[in-house]
Amino acid sequence: MESSRETKAKKIMKDSKIICCKLYISESRNTSALEAIERASRIDPEAVIVNKFQDRAYNRVRYTLVSYVVHDVSAGITYSPMRQTLLSMVEAAFAAINLETHSGAHPRIGVVDHIGFHPLAHATLEDAAQLAKLVASDIGNGLQVPVFLYEAAHPNGKALDEIRRELGYYRPNHMGNQWAGWDFPEILPERPDVGPAYVTRARGITVIGASPWVDTYNVPVMSTDVPTVRRIARMVSARGGGLPTVQTLALVHGDDSTEITCMLLDPSTVGADRLQSQVELIAAEEGLEVEKGYFTDISQDMMLERYTKLVSSG
Structure with a gap:
């Protein structure tokens, strides 16, 4: 006999718009930091981590989360359990990781380096963009970390790689092929889309956007x-x-x-x-x-x- 949880899961999949979020964090060697982030993700059973990819050489981890999103156009309201889950994970990452002591073979400009949203199932790119902008506000205005938006979340659809080039993302700053510490101005030359123009060296910058599947x-x-x-x-x-x-x-x-x-x-x-x-x-x-x-x-x-x-x- 089908349980109530199974019935609810099937109803969500049938009736809801499903969103995928890829959360990239600049850390993979510190086990206790990753455990703290993963504990923070368990606040809502309807927003879950479906995959984790960590690379020690890059010193980088990516969590792939999936949940549903509800967008009420008439009321101007977008809701997803993923929003609070992401905020909880981001807060845990900032508490456990200091970018100034970080090094690795993969470029990065922040502890929470990149958050990308992609529509799945019945969701649209606009649904993903709306959720991306809400999360950007949580991090930029709430946690006071500069946020740059890209693609569908950006007013002019600015590409992710263009933003990264402007920020010097692709230039190694340590031993020729490594990235270490914070190597950018504390006062950003270009105003971020959300949050302060001043960078906290321990946290860095976050880039958030929405795009079709990649x-x-x-x-x-x-x-x-x-x-x-x-x-x-x-x-x-x-x-x-x-x-x-x-x-x-x-x-x-x-x-x-x-x-x-x-x-x-x-x-x-x-x-x-x-x-x-x-x-x-x-x-x-x-x-x-x-x-x-x-x-x-x-x-x-x-x-x-x-x-x-x-x-x-x-």
Whole structure:
């Protein structure tokens, strides 16, 4: 016999708009900090973590959360259990992590570096954007951390990579290939979209936005010749005249490899298989070995399946 929780879970999936949120935090080596963040996430059983990806070399973790959103146009109200869950996790991250003592092989400009919202199931991009702006207000105005908005959450649809370039996100500041501490002005040259223009060095900046679904895929190149791998990464990317809707970044990963981290902005146009083949082709011309790449998150269908199971189990 079906339990009341199972019935409720099925009703949510059938009747509600479902939103996915990817929360990127600049930490993966401090177990106690991650445990505190994960404890903070358990305040509402209808907003759940469906996946976690942490990388020690990058010193970065991504939590993928799923919940529903209700948007009442006539009343001008957007509600989602995810909003309070995210605020709880963000507060825990700020309490446990100091950006000034952080270092890693992945760029970052804040403890809570990036929060991205994507519509699933019956949700629209506007639903995701409305929730993104509410969370931006919670962090920017409530916690007094500068927030820059991007894509559907930005008034002019400004792209994430454009904002990051303006903020110096892609420039390593430590030992040539690492990011360490806070290396930006405390008074921002450009006014953030939400929150103060003054940066607390321990917390940094947060970038928040909403976009259609994006696949993240990493390709290991077995070489420590970072300039060469960076050149390959650029040749593969749309910006470098390569594959359309593909953004890339070459990052040191361990003692013997450099990863090309990729954002596939439209996986239906250019998917992981085509990207993998292109990297292998160009790397072969340089005499470099390429390993099979990997997705850093689960599929949309799997997210919905896990969400249903987790809500059913309470």
